Amino acid sequence: MRSISILALSILLITSACSTSGSRSISLSGSGTKTPSEWVDPMIGTAHSRWFFFTPAALPFGMAKPAPSTDAHLGNADGWQAVGYDFRHTSIEGFANFHEFQVGGVVLMPTVGELKTVPGELDNVESGYRSNFDKQDEIATPGYYSVVLKDYGVKAELTSTERVALHRYTYPESDESHLIFDIGNQQGESGPVKTAQVTYTEDGRIEGFVTTLPAYIQKYQRGADLTMYFSAVADVEPDAWGTFIKDDVRPGSRSEEGVGAGLYLTFKTKEGSSVNVKVGLSYTSVENARLNLESEAKDLSFDKAWKSAVDMWNDYLGRIMVEGGTDEDMTKFYTGLYHALLGRGVASDVNGAYPKNDGGVGQIPLDENGVPLYKHYNTDAIWGAFWNLTQLWSLAYPEYYADWIQSQLLVYRDTGWLGDGIANSRYVSGVGTNFVSLAIAAAYNVGIRNFDVETGYEAALKNEIEGDNRPEGAGKMDVGLFVKYGYSPYNGNYHMQSTPQGSGFAASHTMEYAFSSYAVAQLAKHLGKMDDYNKLMELSNGWKHLFDSETKLIRPKDENGKFLEDFDPLAPWIGFQEGNAVQYTYYVPHQIEELISMVGEDEFNERLNKSFEISRENIFGGGQTIDAFAGLHTMYNHGNQPNLHISWLFNFSGKPWLSQKWVRAICDEFYGTEGIHGYGFGQDEDQGQLGAWYVMAAMGLFDMKGLTGIDPKLQIGSPLFDKITIKLNKDYYKGDTFVIETRNNSKENIYIESINLNGADYNSVQLDYAKVVDGGKMVITLSDKPNFNVVLEP
Numbered sequence: 001m002r003s004i005s006i007l008a009l010s011i012l013l014i015t016s017a018c019s020t021s022g023s024r025s026i027s028l029s030g031s032g033t034k035t036p037s038e039w040v041d042p043m044i045g046t047a048h049s050r051w052f053f054f055t056p057a058a059l060p061f062g063m064a065k066p067a068p069s070t071d072a073h074l075g076n077a078d079g080w081q082a083v084g085y086d087f088r089h090t091s092i093e094g095f096a097n098f099h100e101f102q103v104g105g106v107v108l109m110p111t112v113g114e115l116k117t118v119p120g121e122l123d124n125v126e127s128g129y130r131s132n133f134d135k136q137d138e139i140a141t142p143g144y145y146s147v148v149l150k151d152y153g154v155k156a157e158l159t160s161t162e163r164v165a166l167h168r169y170t171y172p173e174s175d176e177s178h179l180i181f182d183i184g185n186q187q188g189e190s191g192p193v194k195t196a197q198v199t200y201t202e203d204g205r206i207e208g209f210v211t212t213l214p215a216y217i218q219k220y221q222r223g224a225d226l227t228m229y230f231s232a233v234a235d236v237e238p239d240a241w242g243t244f245i246k247d248d249v250r251p252g253s254r255s256e257e258g259v260g261a262g263l264y265l266t267f268k269t270k271e272g273s274s275v276n277v278k279v280g281l282s283y284t285s286v287e288n289a290r291l292n293l294e295s296e297a298k299d300l301s302f303d304k305a306w307k308s309a310v311d312m313w314n315d316y317l318g319r320i321m322v323e324g325g326t327d328e329d330m331t332k333f334y335t336g337l338y339h340a341l342l343g344r345g346v347a348s349d350v351n352g353a354y355p356k357n358d359g360g361v362g363q364i365p366l367d368e369n370g371v372p373l374y375k376h377y378n379t380d381a382i383w384g385a386f387w388n389l390t391q392l393w394s395l396a397y398p399e400y401y402a403d404w405i406q407s408q409l410l411v412y413r414d415t416g417w418l419g420d421g422i423a424n425s426r427y428v429s430g431v432g433t434n435f436v437s438l439a440i441a442a443a444y445n446v447g448i449r450n451f452d453v454e455t456g457y458e459a460a461l462k463n464e465i466e467g468d469n470r471p472e473g474a475g476k477m478d479v480g481l482f483v484k485y486g487y488s489p490y491n492g493n494y495h496m497q498s499t500p501q502g503s504g505f506a507a508s509h510t511m512e513y514a515f516s517s518y519a520v521a522q523l524a525k526h527l528g529k530m531d532d533y534n535k536l537m538e539l540s541n542g543w544k545h546l547f548d549s550e551t552k553l554i555r556p557k558d559e560n561g562k563f564l565e566d567f568d569p570l571a572p573w574i575g576f577q578e579g580n581a582v583q584y585t586y587y588v589p590h591q592i593e594e595l596i597s598m599v600g601e602d603e604f605n606e607r608l609n610k611s612f613e614i615s616r617e618n619i620f621g622g623g624q625t626i627d628a629f630a631g632l633h634t635m636y637n638h639g640n641q642p643n644l645h646i647s648w649l650f651n652f653s654g655k656p657w658l659s660q661k662w663v664r665a666i667c668d669e670f671y672g673t674e675g676i677h678g679y680g681f682g683q684d685e686d687q688g689q690l691g692a693w694y695v696m697a698a699m700g701l702f703d704m705k706g707l708t709g710i711d712p713k714l715q716i717g718s719p720l721f722d723k724i725t726i727k728l729n730k731d732y733y734k735g736d737t738f739v740i741e742t743r744n745n746s747k748e749n750i751y752i753e754s755i756n757l758n759g760a761d762y763n764s765v766q767l768d769y770a771k772v773v774d775g776g777k778m779v780i781t782l783s784d785k786p787n788f789n790v791v792l793e794p
Helices: 006-016 215-220 286-297 302-317 327-342 389-396 398-415 436-446 453-465 479-485 506-526 530-539 542-546 589-599 601-616 646-652 656-669 686-699 769-773
Strands: 067-069 094-100 103-112 139-141 144-149 154-160 164-170 174-182 193-200 205-212 226-234 240-245 248-251 255-257 261-269 274-282 320-323 353-355 361-363 713-716 723-727 737-743 751-757 766-768 776-783
Touching (some): 103 154, 103 205, 164 302, 193 261, 320 686, 389 398, 389 436, 398 436, 436 769, 601 656
Antiparallel strands (some): 067 094, 103 174, 174 261
């Protein structure tokens, strides 16, 4: 392989440090005033990170997510493990364009010298087309990524529009400069390839598709598959081309089909000459991939696309402006917000075509100008997202929340059931539950109602009470038993699964179903459906069946009403999904006062506080173990969804200052700013949930009920910043901004001394959601000592 000259390397590094972001200049040195995107560090937490996680060149909620991969072709056996880009790796195997939950493929890779057509292995770089790289040669910022591929002397740059990935590859002088399109190769979470096809057309387009069998689709919608389409154009005509099936190369061939199918272009290049490639993407057809490319990027240069991407990130990130925090807190905040906006991407085309659950193509309605009324999205499960993402969406991105609901209702209309997680509308339930109904109800509560409310309610109610003929992809397979008994009975014969006959996760399901029943009950009450309301409210009490008055814990119970014997409160997976009895006992957000009363307020506070004292020793969960499930056998595990409300519970047990203390401690200690220590050490950052939790906590706003109250309220915590400005969407809310000013803010002053709302003293740590979105100003004065008079209900 040809090594890059020192002169060429210098040119490439100088070029990579130059931004073309126009009026929003990017200071990579960090000097001067930073824009929100400059605070983002996409490298944080990239060791052991999920497939979507490292895609800096993407747009907020974009389809096109071009990004480097270090081990993507290895896939993963169960569909959820960390794969793609790992901070600890030192070689890159290509740049995949699709990165979503259960979705991944269409790889480009520039090479020089001997043609190789397989990616090769991490421990043997020479075995394929992968290349070594140095960390100091990487630049990753929202909207842009670049790296120098050392073995080829090629500088790779990536940016994107919503549905088009733009690649720029700058080559050294060579007669053997190649651009590989590896289409039929397994990528990330997308599972084994079923088939693939790629063609170099007579008019110079590289087009095709890849069909995969993702693990979660096979689990929740057996027999279904997932197809990604593309249409690419390069701005330089190749001197030669060919196709391949893995390492079987066919020079001069223009088309290839099958597992391992790919195509290569070969160029004669001069030192510093570039090849620009635009890759239009689609989930419906090659024709729509071409349309997306023509509509979004036909006459768009790489630099203009880069500028536009940076501007868009600053716009989206800038909807919440924070000032006066430490550099570390600013980085954590905007990186968390960045991941919350990155994890779920649009799945419909510019013309409103979208992939249907049955594999066909649907059509979103158009307005009078021919523009789709909303967008369809791929999405991971909403499990636990009511304690992070939906609260953030409702405050700063209500238009996305509204589209998300419309998107879920498309699947409902097509199938008759809501799907918790969806990939090309295929069911990918994730954890086998379904909280879409709760999220629909919460949106209605906060005033997001520009969707078909009648259909939304019908879908939500069905999700809570219907078990007959329920497809596995709709989750909640044991909901019929929950409705029959008032709780889901535990059956050890179904250890890691849920069926209409029983579930190994029955206790945690009971807690979850009771909560979502409460949420949909409030929607029923809004709509005057009182019979449904009464039935759902009765179901919302289901958790009480499992409360063991002896241990004062939630305990699995069989269909005969007998508690599980040999009960270990810290044992995960025995009646509890991704958690244990200690953690799930607190899973009563809708009736937390009753739980506190049943435990006893003093004992509740003592037990809860002790949990945090003990958990602090292992960084609030998994310690420094690099494993997503490291914290399941602990008293508190911030790295997983069932725990994310627990630190806020002191607000309801008479000691809100302990919530202020522990929430701050989690922000400071669980969250880091390193490649390995980012979101804890486990890094199971489910499509932005842990990042969104940090954003809400750092602002000092959080709703333990997940906005499910009929008149939702936010609890007030201890903000990390001197000033926070939330820009409100006037299409949904009355106000322009809600401002939070924090006085006497420091790492020592963590307790609320006083609150002033719109010029008047305010002595409660709970605030009507409406008071926030109506606009106004809240001033919080902090102290190093608690004020015992500022409580939930003064």
